[in-house]
Amino acid sequence: MKRRIVVAGGAGFVGRQLVRKLLDRHLVCVVDALKFGNRFGESESTNIVLEKVDIRDWRSVSDVMERFRPEVIINLAAIHFIPECERDPVHAEEVNVLGTMNLVRACPAGARFVFASSGAVYHPDSAPHDEAISAVEPADVYGMTKLHAEHYVRYFAKQRGLQGAIVRLFNVVGPGETSPHILPEIVHQLKAGKTRIRLGNVWPQRDYIHVEDAAEGFRRVALYGDIPAGETKLVNLGTGKQYSVSMILDELRSLTALPIEVEHDASRARAVDRPFLQASIARIQADFGWSPRQNITTALADLWRNPDFAPSLVEQLRNR
Known part of the structure; x- marks a missing residue:
């Protein structure tokens, strides 16, 4: 209808x-x-x-x-x-x-x-x-x-x-981002030819x-x-799974074959940062028949192949 x-x-x-x-x-x-x-x-x-x-x-x-x-x-x-x-x-x-x-x-x-x-x-x-x-x-x-x-x-x-x-x-996560979250930040630095990338906190775990x-x-x-x-x-x-930034970097090393190293940048670390974020998704599966079809590897591969960042985001990342 x-x-x-x-x-x-x-x-x-x-x-x-x-x-x-x-x-x-x-x-x-x-x-x-x-x-x-x-x-x-x-x-x-x-x-x-x-x-x-x-x-x-x-x-x-x-x-x-x-x-x-x-x-x-x-x-x-x-x-x-x-x-x-x-x-x-x-x-x-x-x-x-x-x-x-x-x-x-x-x-x-x-x-x-x-x-x-x-x-x-x-x-x-x-x-x-x-x-x-x-x-x-x-x-x-x-x-x-x-x-x-x-x-x-x-x-x-x-x-x-x-x-x-x-x-x-x-x-x-995936192509089309509009804000300078950490994964667009990582991909932008790698695409710019940097393998030693500057990041804030890498320990928080998130459901991507x-x-x-x-x-x-x-x-x-x-x-x-x-x-x-x-x-x-x-x-x-969400997906019901959580990954730290360190785990994401391991996935990207496998995906890109780049020798990625991390340099801690205190200016990029959030003053407020929660340690864990992971969804229970049983309710949306039962009530609306939805389940995730993609995993973190696919999401990162799609982001790497075609970032499709908003022009304003690209400008922000260049100036960081």
């Missing part, structure tokens, strides 16, 4: 891949501030309703919703690079919380609202993280904004009879999910599964 779907943040890292998965069978409106530009191909752009909108602007958001009348809204729009959130917490709060509130308030009655939250809402020292039993205690501004926004999604879903879905996304798997997870939560009106389902979206 063809549906009318709004993807906020649809021009971003995960958003582009998700929109591509939806275009063939659905009517898609991308709502995006275009901070990283319009990176859709010409043939894709002709099949997308593209609205350049800052989701903090209630009037613009409500106008798009009234004109497009979506049946499904997927909110991927966020300030999600943790150092950026720490530098400007007010901006992060405005985009991640106020922006989400604007979108969910503007939803047509009966619509499904899918919110991209984060594994960063969990207590930093417990893993694997289970939606039902793991402690929720963010360790940084980003995690706090996501948890704050979750509360509004639940509140307005109940108040307005929406089908709510909160998807706690873990670390995404391929961008294609992440996009497919959001597609399934948006289109499948039963969510009663007024209720909100909560699921993790």
